[in-house]
Amino acid sequence: MTLFRLECKTHAKSLLIWMIVVTLVTFGMMAMFPSMKESMSEFKNTMPQEMMEAFNISDMAALSTVGGYFGYVFQYIMIATGIFAAMLGTNSLAREEAEGTIEYLYAQPISRTSIIVSKMLSSFLLYTLYWIISVAVSLLICLIFKESGASISDLVTNFSLFAFAGWVMGLTFLSVGFLLSSMLSSNKSATSLSLGLVFLTYILGIVGKLQHDFRFLAYFSPIEAALPSKVFQDGIEGKYMLTDCLIILMACCLTFWIYRRKDLKV
Template sequence: MTLFKIEWRNQQKALIIWLSTFLSLLLIFSAIYPQMFTPVLKQSMEQMMASLPDSLLGTFNIALSGPASMMTPVGYFAYYFQYLYLAACIYAMLLGTQGLIREESDGTIDFLYAQPIARWQIVQWKLLVSLLQLALFWVVNAFATSLFLWFFKEKSDATAEIIRGVRIIYCGEFFSLFFFLCLGFFFSTFLKNVKQSTGVTLSVIFGFYLMGILANLFDKLHFLGEISPISQGIPANLLVNGLSNQWWILIVSLLLLGLSFFFYQKKDFRN
């Protein structure tokens, strides 16, 4: 429990910064919606978007019809939130990659390892703190999104559809966030310094994001979108496909978590 309190205190500042940034951006983009989608502008945007090639629309995950239509509150939210979702994946993986390596970088690993606590318990408590903070971050954002979209919606927009769309997006994307948290913990068992975590995190996140782009551009590479957790969690894809493709992400995540416990047990600590 002492390790839990220490970890919570160490990560609390980052949680507040990320949460404040997300809430501010969600409020700003939600407030823009009624200004952008007046009847005249809506018609102009539909005509402009319809003239673009399907491959380009697919690359930017823009839908002009169906549940992910950009001309609806949830579809508009899905479009801009895909970029915030990318940032959330970075946050989730940073929580993992920095989780088990921080003490080695700070030179306090001997103190931690001298405590009456097993190595698997170190991973357990650090994972629990990171998972709770990630869940808190996501739940607060989901509640704020529903509130902002409801407050700035047009009279013709159905509240039930907004809540349903937000629920599908946030539930589906949490599978991807959990995957990157577990993947971060897995990498953290091999990293030598906490400074390496940022480079590894950005490389992995944007690598998976690029796989999704290539899948949309080239039919022969469509399979890349099926194996990219980033692509599976894109809001527009979730609104169309639901949560049917998320369970394999959970299975791989649990496998990575098990490997993290295993390799941390074998790790050779060095200052």
């Protein structure tokens, strides 16, 4: 429990910064909704259909509603969320070797399994707290800027489904980040690895949507499964969630297997 509390305390400041930035960016983007919905027809004529599908704006009618507009703008927050979760994971285990604190941990009556469990639980708590607050604030902002006549109950229902799908998405990046961290001896490349992981999978989702022969690539894009525009329109697709859950399980098991056999720099 000592390591768990220490991890939570270490990341508390960065968690607060991330939540403040996400809140301000979301509010800023949603504040443009009243003026943007008037120019959607002009915007439609300036972009090719394929490009609109790649950026999830093929249904222009939906963009005139607060839910549809939120689904478009929040996809970029989803990318940032994936990076945040991946960085939590990739920094976690490797940081102890890079900073030399692994020697201190080894002097304590704690096993490698306990180290992994404590770090996973703390990262899980931090990410879940970040996500719950982000979704709650986003829902409140949407209620503030919603168009007249919009159904509040439908919006709340859609947000409930989106909250679950996005939470699973972040856990996927978090677990893969832990797997990468178990193989690293330094966290210097953690940021670049996190960025590369998130953007690579995001691009795979775009390719899967544009090329029917490569449709299967979308299953390797956690962001694609949790996009609010997709969840609001089609609900949660079980096949995507199943793929994410399998990746989470495999990544966690491999993390334990690799880290327990790893030669640590003490």
